[in-house]
Amino acid sequence: MARPPTAAQRRLIEAADPVTGRLKGTEAQLAALVLRGLAFRHPRPPRDHFLTPAGHRLRETPAVPGPAAAVAESAPAAAGVFAARIGGEEAAEAGPARLREVHSAWQGLLELRRMTRPDGATGLPCAWERTHLVQAAALALEAAGHRPAGAEGGGYRIRATPQPEAVAVREPDPEALRACAATLEKAGWQVGEHTEPRTGARYALASPRRA
Template structure:
């Protein structure tokens, strides 16, 4: 499991600007959040720090009141992570859709801040976290990650530089083709360049890379 933020770091996260994710605090705390992938520094001076999609999702969790069950301790807060299709099966969580939506909105804001106002192209954070960024784009578009016994997308590193591999696992050939096509559409709409290739076993897979201007 990822290292959990300290109490001081959580205070900083909850105090972030709710619209932009701008953080204000000591340099040590800001550097620590950047090191955990919860914040990112703007490349231009004065190099302010902003919450990443994971940081924004964690902020939402921290600000969400615990359920009315005083006999039970509040659940442990985990850092948000987009589902790549390699996670174990888990029960449906009604909060998941909201967490994904918050993370995606945060990513669009991160694009606006670090891409000079452009939101239809991946930003530097996405280029540095290709698998997580592609998985978030797919999940935010409503595509289903693979789970045991069911079809879904699986995102992983590709042999080509600056690219990810996306395959649709499980199910018959025709549903797999539909799933692959849906993933391609979702990634293209999110600003990725996508090509389809045979996998050598009668199936198809996608290569996706962040689109550049």
């Protein structure tokens, strides 16, 4: 499940050009929309931001007023808000549209890294990732083409752990688990493989690097 956009983000979406979906806002505001899969940045100058299909759908959905907003807070991502696959989702959509949304979200995350670091580097996780560990790790894996586990099993699963700033990545295929670990390391995470004491199953423990 993913949180709905904030009131400020909703205003930006509703103010987008009704035909092209072109957005106006600060770099941080626009990057946050890209991260949610609601906007994308055009690769050519002037590199304006535009609504994605999910952003257009959200604009066409009336906002939930008053106390009913509490219901929207727990609404599933089907309402149009992007959520990375952590593994175990049922009836997970796949195809070109999903690939585009994942790519846009990953580019938005890299942009957020760039804007929040004094040197403008994108190699290390940002503050958002440290407060959304499971989603951040899942986005890194899905953007790199790894397959999340479906209802039938097989593929990666990412879950929170009691350890601060650490997630567990499980994948039944040892080679696929090592590939997941390599992807997270490349994305700026510190990863180590461990063994479950009771089952003997291997898993990876990943934490965002600080330096």
